[in-house]
Amino acid sequence: MDNLIITSENRNILTITMNRFDKKNALTSDMYRQLATALSHANTTNSIHCVVIQGDENCFCAGNDLQDFLQHPNDFAALDFIAALNALNKPLIAAVAGHAVGIGTTLLLHCDMVFAANNSKFKLPFTQLGLCPEAGSSLSLPAKIGHVRAFELLVLGKTFNAEQAHNYGLINEVCEPQALLSLAQEAAHAISALPTDAVLTSKRLIKKEHSSLENAIVEEGDEFKRLMKSEDCKNILSQFFK
Numbered sequence: 001m002d003n004l005i006i007t008s009e010n011r012n013i014l015t016i017t018m019n020r021f022d023k024k025n026a027l028t029s030d031m032y033r034q035l036a037t038a039l040s041h042a043n044t045t046n047s048i049h050c051v052v053i054q055g056d057e058n059c060f061c062a063g064n065d066l067q068d069f070l071q072h073p074n075d076f077a078a079l080d081f082i083a084a085l086n087a088l089n090k091p092l093i094a095a096v097a098g099h100a101v102g103i104g105t106t107l108l109l110h111c112d113m114v115f116a117a118n119n120s121k122f123k124l125p126f127t128q129l130g131l132c133p134e135a136g137s138s139l140s141l142p143a144k145i146g147h148v149r150a151f152e153l154l155v156l157g158k159t160f161n162a163e164q165a166h167n168y169g170l171i172n173e174v175c176e177p178q179a180l181l182s183l184a185q186e187a188a189h190a191i192s193a194l195p196t197d198a199v200l201t202s203k204r205l206i207k208k209e210h211s212s213l214e215n216a217i218v219e220e221g222d223e224f225k226r227l228m229k230s231e232d233c234k235n236i237l238s239q240f241f242k
Contacts, residue, residue: 005034012049012192014042024062025055032077039084049192054095057177063102082135085110091191095184106135116162117177125157195232
């Protein structure tokens with residue numbers, strides 16, 4: 001099949017759908033390459049304001065296709081996908097249901113918003129496969145949930161559900177499976193309707209590792225002053241006086 005990754009653009013939103021449901025959306029090297037290409041396209045296309053990545057209401061991603069992984073041991077297309085994730089300057093929303101294993105969970109650490117159906121099951125089985133964390137999760141997961149909890153999930157590979165993921169601060173909202181995809185699209189439309197420069201600047205500031213609070217305040221101030229002079233901001237502020 002050549003439609004294992006489906007992309008569609010509508011109203012300034014790029015939706016990326018993993019479409020290998022007979023294999024629970026386990027990712028092959030070719031699928032990783034298509035995902036990386038889609039994200040790079042979003043980065044360089046001004047008409048795309050937001051990106052949604054999804055499976056369906058029953059399955060998100062079961063991680064690497066281990067058979068493909070063994071057949072192509074020197075093909076590291078997954079690393080290109082991870083690099084594209086990290087480089088993405090547009091807001092990224094994930095809609096998660098069912099299996100979210102390995103990269104199916106670690107890619108969420110690069111998302112700006114995550115919605116999960118209450119049938120979601122998250123698992124990071126790296127050490128059980130003789131491997132180690134990837135996609136920057138050895139840094140980003142402890143930063144989000146603390147060392148001891150991250151060790152439990154990354155080393156013991158403990159399965160956790162959507163409510164636990166919400167409690168850990170890894171997802172924004174838990175919903176019924178049938179509401180998942182529309183909920184993600186609603187958030188994407190809300191984001192895409194906002195002034196683009198303000199959104200991209202905010203994402204960059206949030207992601208940036210500031211060396212100190214003082215430096216963050218200075219950089220925010222510089223961007224705030226720049227945006228105050230933008231036509232978007234001038235038009236919005238002027239509405240308050242009409």
